[in-house]
Amino acid sequence: MNIIGIVGTALIAAIFAVTLKRYNQEYAVIISIIAGVVILVEILRNISxxxxxxxxxxxxxxxxxxxxxxxxxxxxxxxxxxxxxxxxxxxxxxxxxxxxxxxxxxxxxxxxxxxxxxxxxxxxxxxxx
The missing domain is CATH 1.20.1280 (Monooxygenase)
Structure with a gap:
């Protein structure tokens, strides 16, 4: 995954989180954390x-x-x-x-x-x- 994939993942997660925040804030936080972990793992994979x-x-x-x-x-x-x-x-x-x-x-x-x-x-x- 490159920077475009990371940015895409972040934007999609942000859209889902903002949409869910109205109805259930706990799920919005979970989506945000999961997206952050995915992005962090991808960064660590490419840092070698x-x-x-x-x-x-x-x-x-x-x-x-x-x-x-x-x-x-x-x-x-x-x-x-x-x-x-x-x-x-x-x-x-x-x-x-x-x-x-x-x-x-x-x-x-x-x-x-x-x-x-x-x-x-x-x-x-x-x-x-």
Missing amino acids: PAVREITTLLSGVGLTQEYGLILFKTLGICFLAQFAADSCRDAGESALASKVELAGKISILVLSLPLFEDIAQTALGLIGG
Whole structure:
């Protein structure tokens, strides 16, 4: 599926969701979430060439695989947290959506702590500390 298929899926799901929202809001939210999952799966299916290229670039400049792993995990957390927050907002739960976004941000911070530690050690080594 390409961008035209993704846009088509999103538009058809949006039309169904808006139509159903008048009669049964729960089904409209379910359609929206299912369409979001289908689109997300399609995006993830087509992202493997980019992942290979990023991995090649990281190994080419001499960085360890740990940095690439942190990058990919961070991207995954971003995608999942945004998807969940948007789904919560579609369901009318904006407070819950804010909590999901906060959890995603904290997860990214915790995940990137080893990277910050390496940067701090490198900086201390450069300044002679």
